Amino acid sequence: MKQRTKILLLYLFCSLVWVVGSDLVLLAFDQEVMPLFQGMKGIVFVLVSSVFIYLLISKTEKLQESEEEKEKIDTLINSMVDFVNFKDGEGRWIQTNDYGLKLYQLENVDYRGKKDSELAAYSKASREPLLYCEHTDNLTWERGETTRTEEVFPMKDGTKKTFDTIKTPIYDENGKRKGLVVIGRDITERKKAEKQLAESELRYKALFDHNPELVYRIDLHGNIVDLNDKFMQVTGYNQEDALGKSILTYVQPDDHERLRWKLEQVKLTRKAHQCNQVRINHRYGDRVIVNCASVPIIIDNELVGITGYATNITKIIETEEKLRTTEKLAVVGELAAGIAHEIRNPLTSLRGFVQLFQDESKENNPLHRIMLDELERINTIASELLVLSRPQEVAFQRCNLRQVLGDVIQLMGTNSQLNGATLSLQAEEGLSLECDPNQLKQLFINVVKNAAESGASAIVVRAFPSGTQICVAVEDNGCGISADRIERLGEPFYSQKERGTGLGLTISHKIVEAHHGAIQYKSELGTGTTVFIALPKVQ
Numbered sequence: 001m002k003q004r005t006k007i008l009l010l011y012l013f014c015s016l017v018w019v020v021g022s023d024l025v026l027l028a029f030d031q032e033v034m035p036l037f038q039g040m041k042g043i044v045f046v047l048v049s050s051v052f053i054y055l056l057i058s059k060t061e062k063l064q065e066s067e068e069e070k071e072k073i074d075t076l077i078n079s080m081v082d083f084v085n086f087k088d089g090e091g092r093w094i095q096t097n098d099y100g101l102k103l104y105q106l107e108n109v110d111y112r113g114k115k116d117s118e119l120a121a122y123s124k125a126s127r128e129p130l131l132y133c134e135h136t137d138n139l140t141w142e143r144g145e146t147t148r149t150e151e152v153f154p155m156k157d158g159t160k161k162t163f164d165t166i167k168t169p170i171y172d173e174n175g176k177r178k179g180l181v182v183i184g185r186d187i188t189e190r191k192k193a194e195k196q197l198a199e200s201e202l203r204y205k206a207l208f209d210h211n212p213e214l215v216y217r218i219d220l221h222g223n224i225v226d227l228n229d230k231f232m233q234v235t236g237y238n239q240e241d242a243l244g245k246s247i248l249t250y251v252q253p254d255d256h257e258r259l260r261w262k263l264e265q266v267k268l269t270r271k272a273h274q275c276n277q278v279r280i281n282h283r284y285g286d287r288v289i290v291n292c293a294s295v296p297i298i299i300d301n302e303l304v305g306i307t308g309y310a311t312n313i314t315k316i317i318e319t320e321e322k323l324r325t326t327e328k329l330a331v332v333g334e335l336a337a338g339i340a341h342e343i344r345n346p347l348t349s350l351r352g353f354v355q356l357f358q359d360e361s362k363e364n365n366p367l368h369r370i371m372l373d374e375l376e377r378i379n380t381i382a383s384e385l386l387v388l389s390r391p392q393e394v395a396f397q398r399c400n401l402r403q404v405l406g407d408v409i410q411l412m413g414t415n416s417q418l419n420g421a422t423l424s425l426q427a428e429e430g431l432s433l434e435c436d437p438n439q440l441k442q443l444f445i446n447v448v449k450n451a452a453e454s455g456a457s458a459i460v461v462r463a464f465p466s467g468t469q470i471c472v473a474v475e476d477n478g479c480g481i482s483a484d485r486i487e488r489l490g491e492p493f494y495s496q497k498e499r500g501t502g503l504g505l506t507i508s509h510k511i512v513e514a515h516h517g518a519i520q521y522k523s524e525l526g527t528g529t530t531v532f533i534a535l536p537k538v539q
Contacts (some may be wrong), residue, residue: 012178140167214310236283252279277328401431408444427463446504454478477528
């Protein structure tokens with residue numbers, strides 16, 4: 001029965017009761033006052049009817065407004081791209097929008113008054129999401145505050161969608177459960193984008209971290225933001241040391257201006273720029289030379305930083321230098337051979353005549369001795385030139401390094417004392433290597449002789465194993481060598497000594513190279529020099 005029919009019947013019933021009841025009451029009154037009460041009866045009826053009609057109209061208007069509000073709410077929630085669900089305090093569904101019905105596949109189900117677990121029986125595909133939803137409802141009630149979870153829903157086409165679900169509990173004035181508002185937004189595309197972004201970041205990070213080149217990122221002020229393992233491996237610095245510091249900190253001062261200018265060009269032109277043969281300040285002093293490429297990082301058309309790619313060309317540079325040295329030695333060798341032969345022939349005659357003059361002279365003329373000493377020096381130089389010009393055959397044999405060094409100490413002990421230096425040996429037992437003992441003796445004699453002539457008061461020769469090699473260190477506390485001169489040691493005819501030819505170290509370098517070893521110098525002016533010679537040990 002419709003509401004308006006009920007109201008009409010109620011009005012008719014009340015009117016009849018009033019008319020009949022009032023007439024029966026009037027019969028009990030005197031006839032003289034009956035007309036008065038008869039008039040009052042009509043007035044009261046009109047007043048009561050007016051109040052009833054007023055209340056009826058007010059209720060109708062409120063009902064109409066309520067219907068309009070309900071229609072607006074229905075229109076609003078059904079036009080939302082999110083699913084919306086209103087539940088009572090017991091978790092029973094009160095109202096949901098069309099999107100929610102479609103999502104849970106409950107389009108043809110009378111859902112009102114049912115819980116999620118009850119509705120799960122109507123949709124096999126949505127069973128798990130509905131049961132999980134009821135579980136998260138209980139968690140929300142337990143926490144007593146708005147909660148946020150991600151829920152996955154299976155679709156009819158077999159795909160799945162992820163929803164960001166917000167649940168807000170509502171309580172009455174007594175703190176009892178009143179209702180629950182559930183709003184869920186489809187974030188499937190966002191999750192896909194986040195996954196793709198994460199994968200892209202992982203690919204970029206893998207490319208960054210495992211790049212065979214040195215890779216680093218700097219901000220617009222030139223401070224390091226990130227660097228890869230290769231950078232740390234080549235320079236010797238770790239990430240904690242480098243982050244936040246200027247990239248110029250790790251570049252030798254002479255190259256600062258070149259690199260700074262290239263970085264400014266990147267910022268001005270927003271294009272990549274190359275800076276070649278930049279020398280790095282290695283943590284442990286090793287020589288490192290790189291070619292740097294600086295690439296702008298542009299995000300939303302804004303320059304936010306610079307990525308640097310550096311190729312380690314140290315070995316290439318060293319190979320080129322060795323090639324030039326080899327070519328130079330070849331030319332010098334050919335020239336040396338010719339000069340040595342041409343010098344030695346007349347040298348023999350000159351020496352013989354001077355000795356003849358000395359023997360025939362009745363007086364002990366010091367000029368004869370000086371001439372003979374100088375002729376002997378020329379003969380020594382000629383011998384060194386011949387050694388330099390001829391490829392030396394290396395007769396390898398197993399040797400005890402301590403014994404070889406002991407012979408050198410014995411031979412050079414007197415020479416060192418004449419120069420005011422003490423000579424000592426510190427060598428472990430059992431250091432064996434494949435070598436030509438005569439060439440090694442020549443090598444160590446040259447090095448010890450240089451140390452003795454450097455003004456040192458103490459020379460220590462140490463031998464010790466180092467991995468697959470045996471290291472020999474000749475330490476002195478002499479005058480030291482400047483850094484710019486260390487780079488040239490071993491060049492033919494380059495010497496720090498006033499009367500030196502530089503051929504001794506050139507020959508020493510050739511001996512080390514023939515033994516597949518390496519030679520390095522560490523020196524400080526006024527403190528002394530250490531020569532490190534590494535030779536492969538017998539495996």
